[in-house]
Amino acid sequence: MDFGFSEQQQMLRTSARDFLAKECPTTKVRELEESEKGYDSQMWNAMAELGWMGLLFPEEYGGSSGTFMDLVVLMEEMGRSIAPSPFFSTVCLSALPILQYGSSDQKEHILPKVAKGEEILSLALTEASMSLQPSNITSHATLDGENYLLEGTKFFVRDAAVANHLLVVARTSNKENPKDGITLFLVDAKSPGIEIEEITTMAKEKHSVVTFNKTKVSKTDVIGQVDQGWNIVEFIMQRAVTLKCAEVVGSCQAVLDMTTQYAKDRIQFERPIGSFQAIQHRLADMLIDVEGTQFLVYQASCSIEEGTPSDLQVSAAKAKANEVFQKATLDGVQIHGAIGFTRDHDIGLYYRRVKAAEFAMGDADYHRERIAVDLGL
Amino acid sequence: MDFKFSEKEEALRRDIRQFVKEEIPPDWFAVMLEEESRDEDWAFAMSIARKLAQRGWLTMAWPKEYGGQGATLFEQLVYGEEVGYWGIPGTSMGVSGVAWVGPSLILFGTEEQKKQYMPLIASGEPDGVWCTGYSEPNAGSDFANLQTKAIREGDHYVINGQKIWTSAAHRARWCWLAARTDPDNPKKHKGISLFIVDMKSPGITVRPLLNYGGGHIFNEMFFDNVKVPACNLVGEENRGWYQLMQALAYERGSVGSGLCGSTKRILEGLVSYAKETQYEGRLLSENPLIRQKLAERAIEVETLKMFAYQTIWKMTQGAIPVYEPSRDKAFGDQVMERLAFTGTQVIGAYSQVDPGSKYARMKGSIERLYLFFPGITIAAGTDEIEKNIIGQFALGLPRSY
Numbered sequence: 001m002d003f004g005f006s007e008q009q010q011m012l013r014t015s016a017r018d019f020l021a022k023e024c025p026t027t028k029v030r031e032l033e034e035s036e037k038g039y040d041s042q043m044w045n046a047m048a049e050l051g052w053m054g055l056l057f058p059e060e061y062g063g064s065s066g067t068f069m070d071l072v073v074l075m076e077e078m079g080r081s082i083a084p085s086p087f088f089s090t091v092c093l094s095a096l097p098i099l100q101y102g103s104s105d106q107k108e109h110i111l112p113k114v115a116k117g118e119e120i121l122s123l124a125l126t127e128a129s130m131s132l133q134p135s136n137i138t139s140h141a142t143l144d145g146e147n148y149l150l151e152g153t154k155f156f157v158r159d160a161a162v163a164n165h166l167l168v169v170a171r172t173s174n175k176e177n178p179k180d181g182i183t184l185f186l187v188d189a190k191s192p193g194i195e196i197e198e199i200t201t202m203a204k205e206k207h208s209v210v211t212f213n214k215t216k217v218s219k220t221d222v223i224g225q226v227d228q229g230w231n232i233v234e235f236i237m238q239r240a241v242t243l244k245c246a247e248v249v250g251s252c253q254a255v256l257d258m259t260t261q262y263a264k265d266r267i268q269f270e271r272p273i274g275s276f277q278a279i280q281h282r283l284a285d286m287l288i289d290v291e292g293t294q295f296l297v298y299q300a301s302c303s304i305e306e307g308t309p310s311d312l313q314v315s316a317a318k319a320k321a322n323e324v325f326q327k328a329t330l331d332g333v334q335i336h337g338a339i340g341f342t343r344d345h346d347i348g349l350y351y352r353r354v355k356a357a358e359f360a361m362g363d364a365d366y367h368r369e370r371i372a373v374d375l376g377l
Numbered sequence: 378m379d380f381k382f383s384e385k386e387e388a389l390r391r392d393i394r395q396f397v398k399e400e401i402p403p404d405w406f407a408v409m410l411e412e413e414s415r416d417e418d419w420a421f422a423m424s425i426a427r428k429l430a431q432r433g434w435l436t437m438a439w440p441k442e443y444g445g446q447g448a449t450l451f452e453q454l455v456y457g458e459e460v461g462y463w464g465i466p467g468t469s470m471g472v473s474g475v476a477w478v479g480p481s482l483i484l485f486g487t488e489e490q491k492k493q494y495m496p497l498i499a500s501g502e503p504d505g506v507w508c509t510g511y512s513e514p515n516a517g518s519d520f521a522n523l524q525t526k527a528i529r530e531g532d533h534y535v536i537n538g539q540k541i542w543t544s545a546a547h548r549a550r551w552c553w554l555a556a557r558t559d560p561d562n563p564k565k566h567k568g569i570s571l572f573i574v575d576m577k578s579p580g581i582t583v584r585p586l587l588n589y590g591g592g593h594i595f596n597e598m599f600f601d602n603v604k605v606p607a608c609n610l611v612g613e614e615n616r617g618w619y620q621l622m623q624a625l626a627y628e629r630g631s632v633g634s635g636l637c638g639s640t641k642r643i644l645e646g647l648v649s650y651a652k653e654t655q656y657e658g659r660l661l662s663e664n665p666l667i668r669q670k671l672a673e674r675a676i677e678v679e680t681l682k683m684f685a686y687q688t689i690w691k692m693t694q695g696a697i698p699v700y701e702p703s704r705d706k707a708f709g710d711q712v713m714e715r716l717a718f719t720g721t722q723v724i725g726a727y728s729q730v731d732p733g734s735k736y737a738r739m740k741g742s743i744e745r746l747y748l749f750f751p752g753i754t755i756a757a758g759t760d761e762i763e764k765n766i767i768g769q770f771a772l773g774l775p776r777s778y
Contacts, residue, residue, distance in 0.1 A: 001379065001380060001381065001382060001383075001451055001686060001689075001690055001693075002378055002379045002380075002690065003378060003686070003687050003690045003691070004378065004690075004694075005378065069378055260772045260773070260774065263774060264773070264774065264775075271775070272774075272775055274768075274772075274774040274775055275774065275775035275776070275777050276777065277761070277764075277765065277768075277777045277778070279774075280764065280765065280768035280769075280772075280774050280777050281761070281764040281765075281768065283768060283772055283774065284707070284763075284764035284765075284767035284768050284771075284772070285764070287704070287767055287771055287772060288704050288707060288708050288767070291684070291687075291704065292680040292683070292684065292708065293680075295680065295683035295684065295686075295687055296676075296679060296680060296683060298378055298380075298683075299380055299679070299683055301378070302378055302379060302380050312675065312679070313679070315672075316675065316676040316679045316680075319672070319673075319676055320676050320680065365669065367672075368668070368669045368672035368673060368676075369665075369668060369669070369672070371672035371675050371676065372668035372669070372671060372672045375648050375671060375672070375675055376648065376652065377648060377651060377652065377662040377667075377668050377671060
């Protein structure tokens with residue numbers, strides 16, 4: 001039993017925190033929110049130089065063979081700074097499954113470029129219903145000689161407009177069990193027949209609706225086995241969910257720090273408002289919430305590292321993270337009072353990101369249902 | 378980072394489970410057992426205490442020379458989890474002796490005191506049962522406000538005053554008493570001392586206070602010119618508050634481990650019940666609302682477990698836990714409360730049936746939990762006090778009271 005971080009992880013945390021504080025203060029976050037691409041190429045390249053994109057890749061692909069927990073540490077710091085970038089889409093949603101399930105050609109072709117910051121990826125999974133059930137995957141790919149023809153529309157594909165490749169989840173055959181017959185494709189995002197339409201959201205994350213109109217995809221661009229793609233979706237699910245939760249934990253920690261500082265500084269009735277129990281107990285609750293979520297994330301991460309993740313552990317982290325992020329930001333705004341409700345105040349940056357995190361890879365109801373199944377209900 | 382237990386710790390877990398199989402009735406579901414209340418329960422608890430003592434588990438945390446095993450904190454954690462999960466009776470012998478009297482004597486007691494009292498506790502004998510005289514009618518959350526006086530007269534102290542909420546006083550052979558030895562000191566923390574009081578001393582009156590379930594756990598205690606030999610003072614005169622806080626800091630670390638065992642057991646009980654029980658033409662487990670509620674409780678039980686583990690881990694790093702036990706207590710209280718409500722929701726009208734009735738479900742354990750949990754959020758530090766501690770010591774906020 002050990003809750004400690006390795007020296008390497010501590011160094012990674014410090015360097016990430018310093019880098020993001022310097023390169024992406026909240027003024028920069030606001031600037032990027034309004035930009036077309038949604039990220040800063042220079043910062044992206046610097047992140048690659050720091051070795052972040054290839055953190056988990058072996059050396060042959062330009063990585064440093066880090067552990068999953070290293071990535072958790074990094075995601076916490078990204079969540080703290082809310083630096084906008086296509087990191088989650090590229091690394092967490094896409095590069096990890098390519099590393100696990102991709103052919104050597106695919107890995108050689110894609111991963112070194114990811115590590116260098118020259119390749120942006122994203123996952124096209126959910127459709128108009130936004131359901132994560134395999135039965136609701138209606139996009140389909142039909143074999144036509146050496147190619148598949150991809151048809152369908154994917155919703156809330158993050159960073160699609162700037163992506164070089166998309167991982168597309170499509171049905172290749174209709175089987176009795178809706179989990180069977182699904183395949184993942186590695187699709188050049190600039191292929192003919194792809195339309196990308198931006199969905200503007202309150203967090204200003206770059207989401208899109210992506211339509212595939214008989215888009216040609218070579219047979220060699222199948223990731224893993226034909227018809228066996230849902231296993232890969234489950235693989236992505238457990239990892240990306242855990243990493244998203246780590247990001248949320250970092251954001252919540254920032255909200256707790258910011259709000260605690262405000263409660264110490266803000267004087268009313270000739271004393272800091274943090275000396276009132278009504279304020280103090282709210283902050284104590286926030287600490288309990290945030291630390292609890294953090295430990296669930298660490299538990300899930302360790303299990304993933306050991307290759308034995310359970311749905312209970314992963315989904316517990318996500319269901320809790322969703323609710324804690326909401327409550328922490330709302331209480332944060334309340335404790336800041338009216339100043340916290342202005343567009344200019346940083347607490348609002350976090351409040352506006354709650355729903356993006358909540359609906360990324362499943363809301364709390366969805367994850368509680370997964371837990372129920374895991375409990376044997 | 379790694380959350381696995383060592384082989385030695387897992388072996389202990391297996392040994393405890395084997396012990397449970399051999400010594401505890403198979404249908405035992407007593408997560409809320411009030412063992413001090415009824416004579417037959419107390420007798421059973423004490424018989425188990427002796428068996429636990431024989432295996433060296435009762436006081437495993439103590440050093441070997443005082444009848445312990447010098448168990449590691451993680452071994453204590455495993456023991457705490459299993460005790461909570463299986464509801465093993467007799468593990469605390471009225472709470473005080475095992476948990477803080479022994480550890481305090483190691484820190485502050487004289488050699489004579491250690492020799493006289495610690496082996497009695499470690500052997501699980503009735504003469505090793507203690508109660509703790511801390512709370513008073515006007516010293517609850519503001520515990521330093523205690524008014525019971527101990528005035529030195531020659532070779533003894535004379536105690537006068539009243540204690541309340543004294544658990545197991547009616548079963549105890551000794552009382553671990555905090556009393557004011559310097560009533561003139563204007564700093565109320567500075568005039569308090571700790572004493573060992575023989576419960577057979579003339580002048581002590583114990584009166585029962587019944588809880589919601591009708592159980593007799595705690596008591597009122599009256600001290601009317603009770604004479605205590607001066608050699609029964611523990612540590613330094615007037616330093617009692619600081620001694621007590623130091624001993625408490627170690628003891629409080631284990632708050633979470635028992636709770637995470639017992640909450641897990643209740644949750645598992647509810648899951649089994651939902652899978653076996655038909656309602657309106659389908660199993661309760663097929664009702665999405667019930668599924669969601671039980672999943673919520675599962676998340677909380679997992680969280681509580683991680684809190685308990687983290688607090689213990691921090692102690693293994695040589696740190697005295699400052700706010701973590703308060704976090705674990707405040708959160709654990711909530712988990713209990715929500716389990717009680719989800720329990721009554723799952724079992725419905727039958728959740729109000731007494732454990733003795735043939736109509737009771739899950740052996741009436743949810744009824745017991747419902748009657749018990751409001752006390753948990755008050756005992757050993759109210760929710761409000763725990764949050765004050767978190768505010769002040771974890772977040773660095775100004776003292777709020």
